[in-house]
Amino acid sequence: MTMGHEVRYRLSGGRRLHGTVFVQGAKNAVLPMIGASLMAATGRTVLRNVPIIEDVRRAVELAQAVGAKAELHEAERTLVIDASRLDSPVLPADIASRFRGSFLFVPALLHRLGEAVIEGVGGCNLGSRNLDFHYNGFKRLGATVTEQMAGGGNGIIHIKAGDLRGGTLYCDTPSHTGTENLIMAAALAKGRTLIKNAALEPEVLDHIALLQAMGARISGGGTGFITVEGVDALSAVEHTVMPDRIDAGVFVMAAAITGGELNLVGASLEHLGVAADKLEQMGVEFHQQGAVLQVRRERPLRPINVITDEYPGFATDLQSPIMAVSCLADGQSYIYERIFDGRFKLAGELRKMGADIEVNGNRAKVSGPRPLRGAQVQAHDLRCGSALVLAGLAAEGETVISNGYYLDRGHAHTAERLSQLGAEIVRETD
Ligand SMILES: CC(=O)N[C@H]1[C@@H](OP(=O)(O)OP(=O)(O)OC[C@H]2O[C@@H](n3ccc(=O)[nH]c3=O)[C@H](O)[C@@H]2O)O[C@H](CO)[C@@H](O)[C@@H]1O
Numbered sequence: 001m002t003m004g005h006e007v008r009y010r011l012s013g014g015r016r017l018h019g020t021v022f023v024q025g026a027k028n029a030v031l032p033m034i035g036a037s038l039m040a041a042t043g044r045t046v047l048r049n050v051p052i053i054e055d056v057r058r059a060v061e062l063a064q065a066v067g068a069k070a071e072l073h074e075a076e077r078t079l080v081i082d083a084s085r086l087d088s089p090v091l092p093a094d095i096a097s098r099f100r101g102s103f104l105f106v107p108a109l110l111h112r113l114g115e116a117v118i119e120g121v122g123g124c125n126l127g128s129r130n131l132d133f134h135y136n137g138f139k140r141l142g143a144t145v146t147e148q149m150a151g152g153g154n155g156i157i158h159i160k161a162g163d164l165r166g167g168t169l170y171c172d173t174p175s176h177t178g179t180e181n182l183i184m185a186a187a188l189a190k191g192r193t194l195i196k197n198a199a200l201e202p203e204v205l206d207h208i209a210l211l212q213a214m215g216a217r218i219s220g221g222g223t224g225f226i227t228v229e230g231v232d233a234l235s236a237v238e239h240t241v242m243p244d245r246i247d248a249g250v251f252v253m254a255a256a257i258t259g260g261e262l263n264l265v266g267a268s269l270e271h272l273g274v275a276a277d278k279l280e281q282m283g284v285e286f287h288q289q290g291a292v293l294q295v296r297r298e299r300p301l302r303p304i305n306v307i308t309d310e311y312p313g314f315a316t317d318l319q320s321p322i323m324a325v326s327c328l329a330d331g332q333s334y335i336y337e338r339i340f341d342g343r344f345k346l347a348g349e350l351r352k353m354g355a356d357i358e359v360n361g362n363r364a365k366v367s368g369p370r371p372l373r374g375a376q377v378q379a380h381d382l383r384c385g386s387a388l389v390l391a392g393l394a395a396e397g398e399t400v401i402s403n404g405y406y407l408d409r410g411h412a413h414t415a416e417r418l419s420q421l422g423a424e425i426v427r428e429t430d
């Protein structure tokens with residue numbers, strides 16, 4: 001991944017966090033929504049509560065690269081997109097290979113321009129991350145997919161579609177972006193599409209809500225079987241992006257790891273799924289008051305067993321953060337990562353801070369409590385970055401996290417929001 005300028009986070013640990021924090025809009029909801037906004041051939045889409053993160057900046061650049069007018073109003077957290085004149089089907093590698101959400105532009109390009117050219121797809125390097133459910137689904141709707149080898153061994157994928165026609169589609173496992181992409185491909189196809197084994201994540205439902213407001217006919221969201229009746233056109237609308245449950249989960253864990261007390265505005269216990277129960281078992285107390293979730297941890301942290309799963313199971317994106325918290329729990333914690341096969345590079349970084357973690361394939365054993373001490377560590381991916389911030393908040397002395405771009409991909413104003421809660425943290429750039 002091209003990193004641009006180097007970003008570092010520098011923390012001094014040992015402070016309990018107190019106060020009120022605003023949960024950002026959801027990264028994994030806004031990215032498919034930006035893809036959806038390109039399907040509206042007239043008008044302007046207005047997305048509110050947009051998180052000011054690097055992935056959104058990349059998505060704005062990518063929308064501009066295919067010809068849309070896209071303006072990110074950062075202070076207002078509002079994105080305005082006019083996609084009336086798309087003129088390029090190419091998702092250029094220099095932008096698209098920096099974030100996973102780039103692939104969510106494909107359905108709009110197929111519908112609007114009849115083809116999409118994918119020079120690269122990015123996202124965190126978490127081991128194998130296939131796209132076969134997407135390609136197979138596009139093919140079943142009538143598209144052709146070909147790969148042309150380019151210099152440096154990277155394949156350029158061409159997807160061509162005349163008229164897409166509804167069909168019966170499935171995901172082998174309920175893929176998050178796979179479901180979103182197949183719904184968008186079906187929304188403007190002729191006739192009816194059934195998607196079996198569709199993802200149930202709240203962001204998928206928020207994406208469906210936006211598409212429905214645009215005029216799409218979608219039913220069955222949240223059941224695993226989604227039916228889409230194709231329509232002729234979608235219109236530009238205004239939509240407020242749901243809060244980010246992973247951002248919320250990280251702040252819950254910031255309270256947990258520092259023994260603090262926080263009010264999280266916009267956090268929902270329901271959206272945390274099994275992660276809320278696991279954190280409760282570790283000693284976190286929750287109190288939901290409308291849209292505000294109060295969290296605190298006073299008792300010693302207890303160890304935990306975690307198995308990652310699709311929603312409402314324990315979110316894989318919260319697996320790294322809970323590994324950091326479990327280092328301080330009194331006993332042995334067991335973590336089984338089922339979604340991605342390369343998400344344990346964090347263990348090596350936490351060991352530099354004094355953690356005792358054994359990794360065996362997709363399983364990790366964390367023995368605690370081990371007091372953490374500050375160290376020079378590296379974010380290998382986005383959630384590795386948030387886990388290292390948590391570890392740094394609890395560590396004695398100074399922690400410096402390099403590769404901070406990863407954290408910036410998915411969390412907005414991390415240093416500012418944590419500082420307001422009493423943490424000592426600064427973001428540095430070269
Ligand atoms: C931009 C976005 O929304 N990213 C999220 C999305 O990623 P993403 O949508 O890429 O994750 P998926 O749900 O598709 O992937 C889950 C698993 O299915 C496999 N798979 C997926 C598609 C496919 O065509 N073939 C295949 O084999 C993947 O390799 C992985 O093992 O969901 C993940 C799992 O909740 C989250 O960690 C990411 O934050």
Ligand SMILES: C=C(OP(=O)(O)O)C(=O)O
Nearest residue numbers: 100101123124317382383
């Ligand atoms: C894996 C993640 O994101 P992406 O799919 O965008 O790489 C993540 O958000 O942790």
